[in-house]
Amino acid sequence: MEWSWVVGCPCTADVKDCMLKINTLNYAQEACYNGTLVIKAFSSGLEIGSCNWILNGPKGDIAYLSSSCFFSAHAMTFDYHSLQKSCALIYSDFSFLSDAQDIEDGDNYSDPTSDLDRANLNSDENLEEKEKLVFICSCAVESVKDGGSVLIPINRLGAILQLLEEMTTLLEASAMQVPVYIISSVAEELLALLNIIPEWLCKQRQERLFAGEPLFAHVKLLKEKKIHVVPDIHSHKLLKDWQEPCIVFCPHWSLRLGPVVHLLRRWCGDPKSLLILEDLVNPELALLPFKPVAMKVLQCLFPSGIGMQKVQPLLKTLQPKTVLCPEDLRLQMSFSSEKSFSVLYYSEAETLKVPCRNNNSDLKIAADLASQFYWKTFKNEGINITRLKGKLLMENGRHHLHLDNDKKTSLRNSNSLVSCGLPDADKLLATLSNMGINASMEHGIDDAESQNVCIVHTEDPYKALIEIGNTGTSITTADANIASIIYKAIDDIFYGV
Template sequence: VPIYIISSVAEELLAFTNIIPEWLCKQRQEKLFSGEPLFAHVKLIKERKIHVFPAVHSVELLTNWQEPCVVFCPHWSLRLGPVVHLLRYWCSDPNSLLILEGGDDANLAILPFKPMAMKVLQCSFLSGISLQKVQPLLKALQPKLLLFPKDLRCKIQISEANTIIHYSENETLCMPSSKESTEIDIATDLASQFHWKTLKQETVTRLDGELFMDQGKHRLLSGFRQADSKQHRPLLHWGSPDLKRLLTELSKMGITGTLKKNMDSAESKNAAGIIDIDDPEKALIDVRETGTVIITADENLASRIFKAIDIVLDGI
């Protein structure tokens, strides 16, 4: 009888069973040194008796599906995940068996699937460690952050963790991040489009894609492909435009103007000032230390002036 484990995190969790052997009993540690599997599931996976799949609609699962079978899958509430599809498929079969964690209200859990012919069994799957082993474990691990039940803090004194957050059942907690920055996986085609520029001693680039987050991992994938990224003007500029250079660029475009007001100083190369445009249409360019304003009734002229400023300034 094949055993199927359907979960998006099952493969990763099963891999963890082999990375910390020092916390295992001596018998299992001896298996490690002799090259034997630490747990029975490793052997069963190699013998293809246990099959691990990320989703119920996986192509590999559909092609390998056999009945009768044993399936482990979330969610314990029977309201989401692969279990919903499987229960709708098996609920009318009296030869099927549903095993639930003890303590949950089974009648409430199976309510959406009634009338139900399949058998239901509740079992207790005890896990965890005793309070006597908590103190030595924390002393050895020296955790930076510890989550501890509120109802147990009066039974044990904890001083090994830098930060202790107590929680109770059905309580939502805000967890501090252990990283100052977040890692992100960027698609290869996007990574090939990097054009680095320096902004205030920081190296930056501009990317256009779709950001996804799944299982705590961030991914940036290609979105709708645009005709030519070079044709799209920068979304961010920095610095103040050099007024003389700006007049030169405007002149190349057939736009004439004069520097009407100039508050130049010996300390500032890019001084604040006002450029008065008189041809082909009236316009005003107000350049200040905090920003540059283009004033004109002609949208086409405003676009050309912006293009000239874009050439003068750095941007991404």
Template sequence: MRMVYFSERNILYIHNSSDNKDSLLNTEDSLEEMDKLEFICSCAAESSDAGGSTLITITRIGIVLQLLELMSNSLESSSLKVPIFVISSVAEELLAYTNTIPEWLCEQRQEKLILGEPSFGHLKFIKDKKIHLFPAIHSPNLITSWQEPCIIFAPHWSLRLGPSVQLLQRWRGDPKSLLVLEDGISSGLGLLPFRPIAMKILQCSFLSGIRLQKLPTLLSVLQPKIVLVPDAVNQRINFAAMKTISILNYFENKTLRVPRIADNPSVEITTDLASKLSWRKLRQRENFGIARLKGGLLMEDGKHRLVSGLEQEESSGKARPLRHWGSVAPESLLDALLKIGIQGSLEQSIGETGSDDNSIIHIANPSSGLIEVSEMGTAIITDDENVGSQVLQAIDGILDALTSQLVWRQYYLNKSGHERATNRLNTRGIELAILDTIGELVESFAMLLQVL
């Protein structure tokens, strides 16, 4: 399932009469863009021939890749020996990335990759030391390789950050040097800190988006479930014919609720983490299992992935506490007790509102005790530890839980001048007090609550 999002700044309001699928692959726009790039290359070559350097602050990766290839070919076919420097902390990674995405390239570049050739020419020129990559302007290798005139690709397009600031300070008084800017920023405001400036300035605009008339054709090919369209675009084009697509308009500074495409999105689990999971089938929901883990949940490209980012508690040798949820039904618990040979009777306690406040199961055989069930929790009180453990196992059998380990903690009550150990099961809402006699029930249970 797909969701398509359109931004108003990525829509080109240019008339185009063609509305078939082939129009999406129309190369007219690309030819116009190539003419602009070739013009930039010719201006840079003229500047270099005159002894000036060229600073290109364009940072669109697609434009940069094409300019690198065109300029390298242009310089190779001429007698100019001008180095090309790319100064960016991510230059090496970005240029290497281009050989890993053949599906997004044109057929000609895909064929090159299939034949074992570089999809872009910059790889060959980097190998031949005609294009040099440096992470920063103060890199030692850049200082030793420095040569003028040169052609430099360097951020930032705003002329306020990165190497472009220092380079403009160096060349602003040279009328033979060239500065290439991208349209969209005010050259007057952007160059204000560098005035007076004698450099030649070339400001170019590049297409970035899709023509408005191509939207219906593109949507018919993609067949998305949901389309998010800015209101300004929705007023210019008729989406009513696309009955199978849900069109949602969004407005500036207004919240839009987008429905989920999938009710049950899948989660990818790494192999090492999946092998450590101990699944337990839920009793309250059929065909469902649950496991407890420590890790990390990552979401990338609309996919969810579980990774073992944190140390598993099992590896530390410590038993994990049992986690229950749900309510204990007294009737079900009484039936479960009878199946394991524990006899008892059920007593309902009426609250102040007249409704059942809690339930008490009196255990008569094989040992005396009681089980108090309320909305706040379940208390098991008996003088027989074996009976208490059996009652707990019965409760564990009717509730869903994440682990099966029983974890005990020691608490101490001071009574009659001596210490007596009282065990408490570390579960949510289930307590087990081992008492000497039923006669000490009320006093000791109250003391236990005070300690806890």
């Protein structure tokens, strides 16, 4: 983003406020949000710093899969292994919506038995991208030889770096002295940043770092003054050093903002000049304000996402429990009936409920505290239970138990026990009989809550009514001492904790 386009607008303060809320992450670094979500970024392989995300929470993890590339000559390889076996995966790669020809031909690549690793190691794709770069640069060099200039409003940093390397190599081989300009208010900062983020670069670039070599060729080219980086088109340095014909990298790819507007107006009538565009816009529509256009136009398509033929084997390898796909891709993506995951489709501005298959939450307890617990076993329920007093906190996406300083142990010796469950009516009658209290039992319905209840009547001198419902037990009597005696009888048939 060109900051100079924002300065002076009414929204400047809002943009600055938003920028202050941005946190930077290293590769695979954990960041915790609100104590609940643990967020990790993994390389998508599309660009330097472009990410896929894992969000870990108490009920499971969510993977966010954006546009990704399996091969790259500059960015870290697509780390899809880190996205494996998530509870839910949000698929958000729209890149193959443009693969209309493949769809029309009936090839939907829905065979899930393909081997993903074998597809990823296909060297033909790397060779194809290399040949594409050579072709683009050779067209640029030919235009310069004819006396024309070259304008490259490409927005992708990795593509710019590779074009710079290939283009300067061809110029040197042709023994041509042609100035190369990069006009951008953020270019100098971005080029400097490339030297301190090796974890986001591909293996080949990292090996250059360990060998003491520059990560990219622009470092050498800047020292030799073969490329010139300036912040804007009115820069004094640019006006002083400007020569034509030349090669210019500048924003914006839409041809509506930035230095490209001025330069395009300057060269649009020159048939010897060349405009290189990404295959993101309709050239007829983009060039409409500059007509008549005599300069040559070359459109190029760089890797922009997961190929349709790799979607099925990728999802088979990731093995999520649920896949969330955009509604726009419903017709393009057909899944095998033997798939191991469920598929849901989402639309913009709509809430989608995703089933949670993990109904339990993990609780982290320090070992020294856990060793002090006194457990009671409820065989019928198949659970162990203990009583304690403390605080349940959420930290780094996990529940943590912190006991009070004066309550390090369970309250086993306390006279006030907590009971679990409902009393058995037959056992209660037997216990009351052992205490010398005569009682009778009847069944009825509670009119207030419409539930079945068991009513126990005790006879004088312990006159009372005991009502046992589905959710609780109540004792009704006029004498507090009698209530205490009956309470003890009920408590005796429980396992107090």
